[in-house]
Amino acid sequence: MDRIEEKICRLIDEHQEEIKAFGRDIWHHGEMGYKEVRTSEKFAEYGKKYGLVTEQGLAVTGVKCYLKGKEKKGITVAVVGEMDALPIPDHPDANPETGASHCCGHNAQLAGVVGAMMALTDEEVREAMEGNVVFLAAPAEEYVDLPFKQKLMEEGKIRYGGGKCELIRTGALDDVDIAIGHHTQPGEELVLSNSSSNGFVNKVVTYTGRAAHAAAAPQWGIDAQNAAVLAFHALDIQRESFQEKDFVRLHAVITRGGSAANIIADDVQMDASIRAKHIPAYIDAAKKADRAFRAGAVATGCGMKIETVPGYMPTVPCTDVKALEEALEDAAAGSYRITYQGADKHIAASTDFGDVSCLMPLLQFGTGGYEGQLHNPNVKVTDEYLAYVMTAKIFALTAYKLLKNGGDYAKALLDSYKAVLTKESYLALMDSMSTTEVKEMEPLEVV
Ligand SMILES: [Zn+2]
Ligand SMILES: [Zn+2]
Incomplete structure (x- = not known):
C-alpha cells in the first residue's frame, strides 16, 4: 500500500462507528424499489455534508454526488x-x-459507498486522483412489487423496471466511464466477483375464457385454466431445443387461477421469466415461450394477452480486474480470505448491473458479515465491520487505484474493454422487448 492507501484505510477505520450506524439505520428502514425516499435522502445528506455537488431524483429516487464537481474532466469512476x-x-x-x-x-452497499465518500473527500486523497469519482445511490434493483412499477410506467415516470436501466435511459450514467459494484455474500470472506450472469425478459400472460357450471353444463364454458395447463406442457417441450452453453432458464407460475372447482375458470394469469447467458439465446427462448402460450389459446379458443417487459441484460465479465484485486488484498491485510469468482463462473440469476456491464467496464466484489x-x-448481519467497513475500504481503494498515477489503471481497463452495446442500441433492444400481443377469444357454437 502506498501512503495514500494507508490513509484511506485509516480514515475509514476512524469513521467506522458512523459507517456502521448508517448501515444499521438503512437496515432498519427498508424501502422497496422507487420508494427509497428516506434512504435516498439520508444518502444525499452525506453528499451535502461533505460539500459535494449532489443531484437527487434521478430515475425517481437515485442520487449522484460528484467528488470534483459536475464538469467532465478525464475518466469518471462511479x-x-x-x-x-x-x-x-x-x-x-x-x-x-x-x-x-x-x-x-x-x-451494506450503501454504507460502503458512504464510507468511501468519507475517505476520498479528504483533500490529499482527492488531489492524488486524476479524473473524477461519482458516489451513486441506485434505485430498484430487485424485480419485485411489479404493480407499483407498472403504475409508474403508466404515469410516464419510468419506462423499464430496473433502476440502473432507468439511470442509463435518463442519461445519469452518460458521464460515467467505469462502475464499481458490490454485493453481500453471506459468510466471512471477501469475494472478487467477475462471473457472468443471465439476462432475462418477463412475460405476463392472461387467458380469458367463459365461466359455466363445471359439472352441470361445462359445454357452455371456455376453460382458461386448460389454456394455462397446456401452455405449461408446451413450455416443457421447448426445453430440448436449448443448449447447455446458454444456461437457459424458463419458469412460469399461475398468479391468478380459478375460483372454485365447479366453475369453469374464465380468467387465468401466468407470470413467466425467460433467462439466458447471451442476448440472442434469451430472445430465442422468449419466442419459443410465446409459441407455447399461443398453443394454449389456440387449442382452447380462449382469448389471450401476452405482455412482454424487458428485464435485465446478461453480465459481461470485466477484462482487467487488477485495481480491484489489489484493493481486496490491501483491505484484507492478511486477515480475511479472498475467494475469486472468475469469468468462467456463471450465475443463472440476473441483475441490472448486467445492463451497466454491457456499456462500460464493471468491477464487482462481495463481502461477508451476514448469515x-x-x-x-x-438473513442477518453478524459482523458489521466486515459487512460495512470493509466494503467501504474496498470501494475507496479500487476507485483510488484506478485514478492514481495519472489514471493509468483506468486507462488500461478502458483500452481492454469492448462494449457489447451502445446506449442507443441498448435502448432499441429494451424497447423491442416491450410488446403486447392480443388474440381474441374464438368460441365455437355449442351443438
Ligand atoms: Zn436480491
Ligand atoms: Zn441484491
Whole structure:
C-alpha cells in the first residue's frame, strides 16, 4: 500500500462507528424499489455534508454526488450502491408499515459507498486522483412489487423496471466511464466477483375464457385454466431445443387461477421469466415461450394477452480486474480470505448491473458479515465491520487505484474493454422487448 492507501484505510477505520450506524439505520428502514425516499435522502445528506455537488431524483429516487464537481474532466469512476429492500414482512427487522426488509443486504452497499465518500473527500486523497469519482445511490434493483412499477410506467415516470436501466435511459450514467459494484455474500470472506450472469425478459400472460357450471353444463364454458395447463406442457417441450452453453432458464407460475372447482375458470394469469447467458439465446427462448402460450389459446379458443417487459441484460465479465484485486488484498491485510469468482463462473440469476456491464467496464466484489440465505427472512448481519467497513475500504481503494498515477489503471481497463452495446442500441433492444400481443377469444357454437 502506498501512503495514500494507508490513509484511506485509516480514515475509514476512524469513521467506522458512523459507517456502521448508517448501515444499521438503512437496515432498519427498508424501502422497496422507487420508494427509497428516506434512504435516498439520508444518502444525499452525506453528499451535502461533505460539500459535494449532489443531484437527487434521478430515475425517481437515485442520487449522484460528484467528488470534483459536475464538469467532465478525464475518466469518471462511479462507486455504486443499491438502495432497495425486498417485500419480506416475516423478517424480524422488516419495516412495520410496508413489510420491506433488507434480505438482499443492499444496506451494506450503501454504507460502503458512504464510507468511501468519507475517505476520498479528504483533500490529499482527492488531489492524488486524476479524473473524477461519482458516489451513486441506485434505485430498484430487485424485480419485485411489479404493480407499483407498472403504475409508474403508466404515469410516464419510468419506462423499464430496473433502476440502473432507468439511470442509463435518463442519461445519469452518460458521464460515467467505469462502475464499481458490490454485493453481500453471506459468510466471512471477501469475494472478487467477475462471473457472468443471465439476462432475462418477463412475460405476463392472461387467458380469458367463459365461466359455466363445471359439472352441470361445462359445454357452455371456455376453460382458461386448460389454456394455462397446456401452455405449461408446451413450455416443457421447448426445453430440448436449448443448449447447455446458454444456461437457459424458463419458469412460469399461475398468479391468478380459478375460483372454485365447479366453475369453469374464465380468467387465468401466468407470470413467466425467460433467462439466458447471451442476448440472442434469451430472445430465442422468449419466442419459443410465446409459441407455447399461443398453443394454449389456440387449442382452447380462449382469448389471450401476452405482455412482454424487458428485464435485465446478461453480465459481461470485466477484462482487467487488477485495481480491484489489489484493493481486496490491501483491505484484507492478511486477515480475511479472498475467494475469486472468475469469468468462467456463471450465475443463472440476473441483475441490472448486467445492463451497466454491457456499456462500460464493471468491477464487482462481495463481502461477508451476514448469515442466512439472501431473499429469505433468516438473513442477518453478524459482523458489521466486515459487512460495512470493509466494503467501504474496498470501494475507496479500487476507485483510488484506478485514478492514481495519472489514471493509468483506468486507462488500461478502458483500452481492454469492448462494449457489447451502445446506449442507443441498448435502448432499441429494451424497447423491442416491450410488446403486447392480443388474440381474441374464438368460441365455437355449442351443438
Ligand atoms: Zn436480491
Ligand atoms: Zn441484491
